[in-house]
Amino acid sequence: LNSYKTSRIPVVLLDSPLNLGERRQLAQLLHSQRSQLTQFLLVDHVLALHLALHVREERLPLLLKCTLPFTYYQPFVRDGGATSDEMFFGREAELASILDPDGACVVYGGRQLGKTALLERAANLANKPRSDQYAVYVSILSCDTEEAMARRVSSAIAKGVGVDFGQQTTVQSLADRIRELMETGAVKRLLLLMDESDRFLSSISTDAYEQMQPLVDLKRSTKNDFKFVLAGLHNVSRAQKATANNGIFGQLGEPLCVMPLSPNDALSLISRPLGYLGFQVAKYPHLETILTNTNYYPGIIQFFGYELVNTMASQYGVYYDANRNNPPYTLEKKQLGTILNRTDMNNSIKEKFRLSLELDPRYLMIARCVAVLYFQSRDDGDTIRNQEGYSAREIMELAEDWGLKSFAAETERSMDNLLDEMVDMGILFRTDNDRKRYRMRRRTFINIIGKSENEILEDMLQADLQLQGERDEKGAGE
Structure with missing residues (x-):
């Protein structure tokens, strides 16, 4: 049983x-x-x-x-309790990619979409101590420095593998200790699954994530017998996009975006x-x-x-x-x-949706703009005239019409990037890839944002003033 x-x-x-x-x-x-x-x-x-x-x-x-x-x-x-194996359904392609030594090393998506359950399921399947093959799942949610991350992962590996791993304080020393275990034969394969990695990635973003290079080098030198996976929310998404062409994350293959269940x-x-x-x-x-x-x-x-x-x-x-x-x-x-x-x-339901929106104040402002455009596109019979969604330009024009400053620093291209992030978070749906048009993923999301156009507009104006005040205060402090 x-x-x-x-x-x-x-x-x-x-x-x-x-x-x-x-x-x-x-x-x-x-x-x-x-x-x-x-x-x-x-x-x-x-x-x-x-x-x-x-x-x-x-x-x-x-x-x-x-x-x-x-x-x-x-x-x-x-x-968010632990999901047992028999309660894990679907995600076959995602699971296969994580377990594949050549598969995804970056996993991201919105809240309550099952990223943690996916990683825990992969750990259970890949962990085979009798064959000296190990899978270690670790949450690094509270780690906002390289040292905190290295210490947390060191403890998890020591417990998962059952060895004296030592308290490593840098990613380089962490990689060196893993290499020692693999060279001595104590560990033949290791899958390291690091969940909730947003704070850590944010802390090293100004260095173009160079602190992760030792783990990338170890993965390559062991011919993927060592593999690591970074999972999280918007900062993980931004990290892989920021260096996709030339940088750390560009060396990690195709990222995996976890979406709502089929x-x-x-x-x-x-x-x-x-x-x-x-x-x-x-x-x-x-x-x-x-x-x-x-x-x-x-x-x-x-x-x-x-x-x-x-x-x-x-x-x-x-x-x-x-x-x-x-x-x-x-x-x-x-x-x-x-x-x-x-x-x-x-x-x-409202809390989970709003938590995803509040990851970035611009997400919530964009969602309000899309909701207002939705209300404006209805006719008297409550029929939606525009089923194609809305472009970045239309969203920015609405903000300009109402004198909102939240998007003052955004270009149409940067706004498209934000909209794509919201697609990754499971908030928006891209209706047209070529013309880049977006709408809410679910009609019910509109009701969470507001019951009417006037209510949402009032919230938008108030939030815009608050955001500008925070930016002014931050600028004065600097």
Whole structure:
């Protein structure tokens, strides 16, 4: 059961058969009194015989499908918790690129798009200590200097490989110590996955990221037996673009941009776990409603699943009952609406979106401009006349018309770069690559920014004044 994250749930063997009605009564008891009772998987004579009639490889999935609906089990996570392997869906091409020695070394994208889950999954697959092949995942979120990064990574390698690695204080000494381990044969291959690297990259950006050269040289000299991956948000995106043609990141191959899940992968992430728990949820309209409201973001889909499963315990008697032949469980329209309209659910969606916008104050200003252009392009019947999106020039002209100074230092080319970054963050969608036109990735993003054109314009003017004040204060301090 270890691989299914259920190793801490006891398995109870019952030396007699249970009928379906008795199982349903047990399900009601375990769900409605979850806090007082120990959860367990029950195997009686009938289920034991059923499992025995199948080949060994099929038994564990069957066991879970036949027992999980009758107990309480939470497979989903919320607020960025660790994602177990069985809850990782899709991303086959991205995962293959990270695992490939010649594949991507730079991974970037917006918040809640699953970058951390992707790296952790790669680490689990690539880590093979018995063959002296290791994969080390480490977050360097708090590292804003080269020394802090080197110390943090040193500790992670020491723990992951199980060696006395020493506390290295430079990237050069870090690379030298890894080289020693590989030359002595203690480590044959090493995949170093450095997550949340924005602050560190920002700290070395003025040096054109030259501090990373020792790791690039080590990767090359070991013929990719050592590989490192840098993952993060907008600073990672900017770093790889800034030196793509001639510099450190130009030596690291094609970067990998993590986008929202595909419709099929998003559907699997919500429907497969629910299926194991005994839910029978129609794709139309309920699952489509869930995916539309969560914007295909894996982190927000997980949040919804978590809240849905929680209602199984907190409101079991409201929606389900043994006398109503549950399980299986159907998803009621009222139940779905209650979860989607919950304050913490809506706040989570808004927060994740705004956190991506607030990575750069210009992102939020651009988003407001696009929203205003959207409202201006509607006719009286609420039909959108312009489905092609908007260009950098149109956005800048709107800002000029309203006297906004936020883009005063931008050229049309630099504005295009910002718009492309927002595409990478999962905020915008590029409708025309040749003419570079953009719109919001999801219609629901407009409502998060503001309910009306006037509301958004008021926010724009106020934010522009605040931004100018901050720039003036910074200039005076310098």
